[in-house]
Amino acid sequence: MSTPIFLIGPMASGKSAVGALLAGLLGTTLIDTDARVIAAHGSIPEIFAAHGEAGFRRFESEVMAAAVPTQAQREARATAPAVVATGGGSVLAEANRELLAHGFCVYLLTDEADVAQRIGADTTRPLLGSNPLEAWARIFAMRSDLYERTATVIIDTRGKRPGQIAGAILAAYRDAGH
Ligand SMILES: Nc1ncnc2c1ncn2[C@@H]1O[C@H](COP(=O)(O)OP(=O)(O)O)[C@@H](O)[C@H]1O
Ligand SMILES: O=C(O)C1=C[C@@H](OP(=O)(O)O)[C@@H](O)[C@H](O)C1
Numbered sequence: 710m711s712t713p714i715f716l717i718g719p720m721a722s723g724k725s726a727v728g729a730l731l732a733g734l735l736g737t738t739l740i741d742t743d744a745r746v747i748a749a750h751g752s753i754p755e756i757f758a759a760h761g762e763a764g765f766r767r768f769e770s771e772v773m774a775a776a777v778p779t780q781a782q783r784e785a786r787a788t789a790p791a792v793v794a795t796g797g798g799s800v801l802a803e804a805n806r807e808l809l810a811h812g813f814c815v816y817l818l819t820d821e822a823d824v825a826q827r828i829g830a831d832t833t834r835p836l837l838g839s840n841p842l843e844a845w846a847r848i849f850a851m852r853s854d855l856y857e858r859t860a861t862v863i864i865d866t867r868g869k870r871p872g873q874i875a876g877a878i879l880a881a882y883r884d885a886g887h
């Protein structure tokens with residue numbers, strides 16, 4: 710049986726990039742919930758424009774529910790666990806947090822200084838608006854406790870390269886007996 714690995718954390722903390730590397734280490738492919746929402750419904754700015762944040766959250770929750778392997782699927786999957794990169798707001802909904810509790814949930818801890826370069830000219834994340842760093846810090850302050858409470862483990866990513874972070878997650882997963 711293989712316990713799925715979920716990556717949570719704020720926007721630009723590296724969930725998608727690290728998730729792809731981690732999936733590679735485990736010999737599987739990444740499930741990126743944002744990518745699935747985009748494939749089904751169009752770009753995230755378009756979804757926010759047409760359906761608001763509430764519409765995006767509905768699509769996100771549907772994709773989360775479909776991405777989490779059932780008990781039977783986990784039992785059948787003896788080797789590579791599912792690796793799921795969530796969107797930064799996935800932890801907001803209670804139903805999503807219940808899904809996350811079924812896996813090894815890794816919080817990618819980062820800070821304003823580390824993400825500044827990555828979100829400077831961002832146009833793909835509508836919540837960041839016209840002052841991305843200020844918005845990022847405000848949203849992070851509101852969600853920080855939720856990330857901590859939802860996590861199985863916290864990985865401090867600050868100053869680390871994506872490959873190092875993927876290796877640290879795999880080590881923590883193995884240390885936990887998976
Ligand atoms: N630890 C890191 N060091 C340097 N660049 C990173 C790191 N993690 C992510 N990035 C880069 O930052 C950007 C945002 O990362 P991404 O994986 O999309 O974050 P998330 O999915 O958490 O929003 C990408 O261009 C990615 O390659
Ligand atoms: O934090 C958030 O509310 C969001 C994070 C984004 O994903 P990333 O965390 O991968 O950037 C994406 O789901 C959407 O723009 C909303």
Ligand SMILES: [Mg+2]
Binds near residue numbers: 726795796
């Ligand atoms: Mg992402």
